[in-house]
Amino acid sequence: MKYRLFLVGIFSLFSSLALAQSMAASSIEAPPSRKQLSALTYLDNMQQAYKHLNYELLYINTVQNQIDPKQIIHGVIKGKPITYFRFLNGEMREFVQFDGKISYYEQGGKPYSLITNREQSVFSNFANFDFKKVNQNYEYIILGKGRIAGKKVIAIRMLSKDEYRYSYIIWLDLDSYLPLRIDTINQSNLILQQIMVVSVKVTEAVNPWLEHLSHQKAPEVQHIPKVTSQEIAPWNIKWLPNGFKIIKDDQHRLMLHDTDPISYLMLNDGLVSVSAYISTKDTEVVKQKNIIKRGSTLLYTEQQGNIEINIIGEIPLITAEKIAASIERVK
Template sequence: MKHRSFLVVLFSVIVFLVSPQLYANQEEASQQIITKQVQPSALTYLKKMQQAYKELNYELLYLNTAQNQIEPKQLIHGVLDGQRIAYFCYLNGGIRESLQFDGKISYYQQGNQAYSLVTNRDHSVFANIANFNFESGNKNYEYLILGKSRIAGKRSIAIRMTSKDMYRYSYIIWLDLGSYLPLRLETINKSNLILEQTMVVSLNVTESINPWIKRMSDQKAPDVLHLPQTTVKDVAPWELTWLPPGFKIIKDDQHKLMLHDTDPISYIMINDGIVSVSVYISTKKSTLTQQQNIIQRGGTLLYTKQQENIEVNVIGEIPLLTAEKIAASIKAAK
């Protein structure tokens, strides 16, 4: 009997000594599970960025850097009666600015007549990334959180969009953890070299729209510039037999160049949701064969190739390999 009582007491003492550590381990494990559950994914951050970019009132001062050339620019964005309005300008040199609102974009340039174009395409900085369908885009890009840092005095988080193939560039996006607005975007190649960078140096988010661009929206926009009709056929007589994964043909026609009495130029545009690539096909002007020319500024490539009886120009933010394969895939339409 005494032996049994001794064992009961001993067991109670052991439980008393072990329980705090056991509970502590359980609590720590539970906290780790909770932390893991509430930690947003890269895709969640990117969706928050898209929403903030379209719905907030903000002002950005930023720098575009490509091949050691730095261009300071400004963007003022607001939402007026449910419609987005964006003012954009270059801060160096002659005055160059634009205002996009109500289905038009108006251009103002020092020494030239102001004009407007009808468009619903977003022309503001970060627009391609901010309007990308990230959910369907995960077929071609992988999203990964790299870590946190500080950009323009703001706590930020870096997310990498890694291309799953060799036919497009990858990107690193820094988002403000307060507003979720984009603060920095880098275009990088397969060697992880930065080809182009856009970096915000000042961000100001406001409750109400900037009164200055509100007044601009009340002013009469410059007359819409009606470009001469140059299309001569609905479809180009050439076709692309190869497209990079995820790209689709969004335009395919044949037209003459404005103000030039030349043979029609075939034009095909492809797009993957971020990048647009233009392909121009014309009758070869040179008697030399298999000539090619490569011009690159930042991430934008101009690739020209003369093959057989045609000249091909491929323009877009794509690697050289992609441009070469696109040009080589051109065949006469059946």
């Protein structure tokens, strides 16, 4: 396969073949009586469906009145999951994840691959989240039933038990248990970000397009250069929201810049990742803040004296402020 995916001709051909395949029932079946399941059982079924079914989703991602239509095709070939993803508007952007690699194709750029087993597709954070383990951080409430993309769905609310994280509403297809909509909601019940499926197709056989991609040679693997220093960051975070842990802690110099090392700490609660960057400046200032929001994503900058802290993640402002205020130099 040359380092481009010629979608206009080839993809249309394989899509036509896929349409000829008969629709099959989900391998995860609801009880014959259709009695109400618990919220956690529905969510467990969702995770199994998202990982193991063969399906195609067309969906829109809405952030601050900006709508991005996207497509995902997922299948399992000889026990290995394969995912094809593309943006439907603007310049061509797509990726293929299969067999421990993720390959990126962008219009005007050279395709490349990265080694990773971490899922990059939409809904993947929820598909890998341990709902039962973190039951102390969320309440799971069944809200009721409705229709999305012509499918009967059930809505489940993940209600945060504190003010330091967002809540979510997840709509699941009652036939396949695939997620068809996820809303990110703040404390005022305002929707900050929404992912909604507008077309869903589940098939018994793997999409022929995925079969084709699985036999193609991936672009050359790019190896991310190591940072110039692997020392532990000389900073400590005294306060974290319940469930969050520091999963990465280092400092390094920016490439091509002769500056003091920048400390980097990554926080994660299994669903949300937060990055903290700490650096020293040449000039000192009285405490000042800068806040940039886009949907549920926050960039919070605080400088006091000659220390600058940047917090980036899908968290409320109060969480970023408390994290920044609790950062202190290790003595």
